[in-house]
Ligand SMILES: NC(=O)C1=CN([C@@H]2O[C@H](COP(=O)(O)OP(=O)(O)OC[C@H]3O[C@@H](n4cnc5c(N)ncnc54)[C@H](OP(=O)(O)O)[C@@H]3O)[C@@H](O)[C@H]2O)[C@@H](O)CC1
């Protein structure tokens with residue numbers, strides 16, 4: 466998987482900055498660089514519009530004073546309103562270099578553009594309610610709004626809201642993304658996210674999910690070379706049908722539905738094998754050409770379902786476990802190299818109430834189970850047992866409809882059959898699923914994603 470923009474926690478960001486200072490980078494120079502990058506973005510988008518900067522007591526406020534000075538130097542009518550007293554060496558220097566007046570936040574009048582430089586990664590608690598109300602009021606009154614590094618009031622590492630937060634047009638992340646840029650609820654408060662490069666080295670293994678690069682079939686390819694997928698059916702036909710059809714449109718060469726219902730419907734290209742008994746299922750799985758097996762969608766949760774799951778767990782193929790399989794299975798039973806696709810409820814049932822952010826929880830679950838975890842939701846976190854994490858955010862909220870998880874599971878199994886690399890396959894599937902949803906527009910049903918998947922794949926070749 467191509468690594469996307471790095472995501473650093475507040476502590477990792479401080480360590481990365483400290484490493485730069487230890488290497489001789491000037492503390493205030495870094496703030497000037499951050500402020501200049503942000504000022505450039507605001508200037509390019511907004512030109513000479515009158516602008517109000519809100520500056521807090523720490524280095525986020527220091528960035529604000531730099532931005533104010535640089536915009537004013539370009540002829541922008543800028544006003545500054547401060548909260549508290551600048552308390553860091555760099556922020557005091559930035560304030561000293563600002564040669565305009567400083568207004569009181571409580572009484573400052575609104576402007577066409579609002580820049581929030583109150584708090585960034587140093588926020589330790591919610592804003593005072595009166596301050597949060599002022600921030601919301603001034604941001605709401607502006608036609609353009611920018612959050613510097615983070616919207617003031619969001620917790621950097623978890624994406625929780627610590628106080629009332631207004632909706633911002635743009636958030637300018639400094640040096641790296643932070644978890645709150647992609648995790649909900651905080652991610653909902655920013656319409657557009659820009660990451661300004663200020664020379665922070667990308668040292669960690671947590672990244673934003675990038676668009677994948679996919680390979681088109683070549684002259685030497687045939688259906689088995691491109692990957693044979695088995696989708697295990699169960700009590701509910703629709704779920705395994707959706708999954709099988711998604712797998713068939715994932716780029717894999719061939720899909721078999723190992724049906725418990727004996728029904729042969731769905732796309733004609735999908736081979737339905739009658740695997741109603743556990744023995745018949747075993748025979749179907751006894752095929753060395755199978756590159757991946759999906760079990761869970763529509764499986765059921767009774768003794769028959771458990772017996773079918775046991776047969777799959779013993780088959781030795783690369784597995785994707787979804788839905789009912791995640792409810793039936795225990796952590797110790799999860800085979801190494803599997804991919805699990807839990808939503809919130811399934812995750813908590815299987816792994817318990819783990820501490821930390823969604824990223825921390827996904828990472829711990831992957832390490833504990835030896836599997837790649839796709840922890841689904843409006844933000845989907847993909848974690849590998851070796852610590853790699855990719856975070857996808859911003860997918861269409863219309864995906865919150867029945868059956869879209871089955872489509873994702875089929876896609877995951879398909880991409881696993883194509884690539885053989887669980888972490889890459891998971892990322893590819895989540896990306897394609899999100900793009901297919903974007904192309905499907907509004908009020909779609911899960912079946913509609915099947916029609917938009919080929920275009921989503923074509924866009925990544
Ligand atoms: N390091 C660097 O050189 C660079 C850093 N950069 C920038 O610095 C930002 C991080 O700066 P920072 O660490 O100074 O934290 P920041 O977010 O400004 O706030 C901390 C201050 O607020 C206070 N405080 C906290 N919560 C509060 C509340 N609810 N209500 C009231 N007060 C509250 C807290 O005091 P406390 O009471 O917690 O002791 C402290 O005084 C980062 O996001 C980026 O923008 C870039 O310029 C690149 C170079």
Ligand SMILES: Nc1ncnc2c1ncn2[C@@H]1O[C@H](COP(=O)(O)OP(=O)(O)O)[C@@H](O)[C@H]1O
Nearest residue numbers: 808841842843861862864865867868869870871
């Ligand atoms: N509000 C949302 N915004 C974006 N994506 C969502 C949202 N809610 C769910 N999704 C995505 O839709 C899919 C739903 O999967 P799941 O909960 O298993 O549904 P089902 O079991 O009905 O198929 C997942 O890929 C999830 O990430």
Ligand SMILES: [K+]
Nearest residue numbers: 581584613615
């Ligand atoms: K801010």
